[in-house]
Amino acid sequence: MKSSHLSLSLAIALGLASTASLAAGSPAGKAQLGDFGVDLSARDLTVKPGDDFNSYVSGTWLKTYELKDYETSYGSFNQLRDRAEEQVHGLIEDLRKRNDLAPGSNGQKVRDYYASYMDRTSRDAAGIAPLTPVLKRIAAIDSKAELIAAFANSDLDASASPIRLGVDLDRKNPDQHLVSLNVGGLGLPDKDYYVNPDARFVTIRSAYLEHIQRMLGFAGVKDGKARAEKVLALETALAKPQWERAKRRDRDKTYNVSTFAQLQQQFPSYDWAAHLKAQEMPQPDRVNVVTPDAVQPVLDVIAATPLPVWRDYLTFHAIDGNAELLSRAIDDASFQFNGKVLAGQKAQKDDWKRAVAMVGAKDGLGDAVGELYVARYFQPESKAAMDQLVENLRAALRQNIQNLDWMGEATKAEAYRKLSTFRPKIGYPEKWTDYSSVSIVPGDLVANVIAMRRFDRADENRRVGQKTDRDEWRMTPQTVNAYYNSTFNEIVFPAAILQPPFFDVNADPAVNYGGIGAVIGHEMGHGFDDQGSKSDADGVQRNWWTDADRARFDERTKALGAQYDSYCPLQGQCVNGALTMGENIGDLGGISMAYTAYRLSLHGKPASVIDGLTGDQRFFLAFGQIWKGKYRDEALLNQVKTNPHSPGMYRANGPVRNFDPWYQAFDVKPGDALYLPPEQRVRIW
Structure with missing residues (x-):
């Protein structure tokens, strides 16, 4: 998930549950994954949770899933992206069947932009x-x-x-x-x-x-x-x-x-x-x-x-x-290095997938596609229920801050103020991008791409010397991701991320808190990570900490960074704990906030046992499975060198080994590979 570019470096027809059903009620229907929202068949029960939680929750899937030739990695996020991609593809194919699209309309532009990509015959004839x-x-x-x-x-x-x-x-x-x-x-x-x-x-x-x-x-x-x-x-x-x-x-x-x-x-x-x-x-x-x-x-x-x-x-x-x-010959020649050598791909993606990605991207006609997407796949009640979930997590983080033994009252007061001013954006923007100045013509892909580049340049240049617009979105609704923007102190969740395994209206509440709850908590956590914590409630970059509190915070982040420095997915190539610090803090804070919110939702009553699993176990299973992922070595190398997110196996294992309730849920003891003595467990938020 993205904090600035989560770089971290994350689309669905969905009706969210009411607050009551999220909190403690029984699901209204059949969960999409398994009996209660988790794919139990993905587990590898030969692995002890305390030795490798990632393999315990997803090991059978990891052993049996075969990466497609065009895939460099694959996991839960990719499953969601595949679904969103198919949905957008269907929307565009519907446009291609219509003959009533007005010239200059968004529908005409989306249709013709896509068609110009798909016209391989003309592109091959044109060459360079x-x-x-x-x-x-x-x-x-x-x-x-x-x-x-x-x-x-x-x-x-x-x-x-x-x-x-x-x-x-x-x-x-x-x-x-x-x-x-x-x-x-x-x-x-x-x-x-x-x-x-x-x-x-x-x-x-x-x-x-x-x-x-x-x-x-x-x-x-x-x-x-x-x-x-x-x-x-x-x-x-x-x-x-x-x-x-x-x-x-x-x-x-x-x-x-x-x-x-x-x-x-x-x-x-x-x-x-x-x-x-x-x-x-x-x-x-x-x-x-x-x-x-x-x-x-x-x-x-x-x-x-x-x-x-x-x-x-x-x-x-x-x-x-x-x-x-350009032509297939040039495209394939470029792929020989950029796809095969750098990413480990064995084959290009199908043209329709690449066309959907180009047309639906933020620097394409992303909002035009997004408006169609929201109209078909996102229900109004979804936004209202997600707003309530955010408030549940906000309350949980406030309680966590209140209980911190390393932060003084003066800094806590500033933290409360920042938390209270978090602005959630859910689903889709209130204002759509106006593409009326863009001319998309049939049959000329390069001209259409340059037209979009000119549009983006003009959009950027007009901002010089101008006030910012806090209603703008950096992602399209069909994007499977989320982000925190510290300058606006906002957390943003596009419509596309609100689907299983992250959220399912019919899933067990523990699963929803372990899934989408941890994602919400992660984005909130970016407001209090090593860099987001340098901006205040108004989004102004300034130091609102006492020196003593900041020193104690830095001590904890240093210990967390040392843990991640020791994770080496390839021989001699390890995670950079400093580069991934913000995302690691987000993951650790996210699970802590989501767990607090889940426990609060029970109102002191014990959770039911389902399929022999306690509520806490179901919570952690859901958390672990959102990070399942399989990688080619080339993709892992690229990730540890360039990506502020740790590889998925460490996003599953890293947070839980610092979190006491996980030890209790799975009876993790000294001698287990992930076991950390209590004094070595990093507790931040």
């Missing part, structure tokens, strides 16, 4: 021709000014740029937007892929070199190997000064605001005004330099690299970045 205007512009670059313009237009060309200017929220003034300067320009997932001596990365670099040469070949580049070597050397030089991902999580280090004039004075070797003009972005009064000491080294690389190398770099990235839109 649709990209010719972009490649000609790149080939004509003959000055530093033209190079800067190419960097500024990399978003339209799907190329790459070592300098990126974008518009974010101002973390110290949530009512304002703030232009941010980032450095980047890498074609591999992380700087480690360029410099790590591990044999895995050496192999990837060798394959990447061949990939660069292959892509340049589609542009008719001669001496491809030698020129590809220079491109790889350029990217390696760009990678070296860039910050580690864990460091980039630190909000104190990444807020460095200056005036635009000061930016020009600090880095005079780059024409910032020319970049902005080419990007069609208004000149801002203020700029946040996200990683300040990485900027000048990157500018030095820009200055020292000959223009022919830059032309090859931009050409390679433009072809690779647009390969999916």
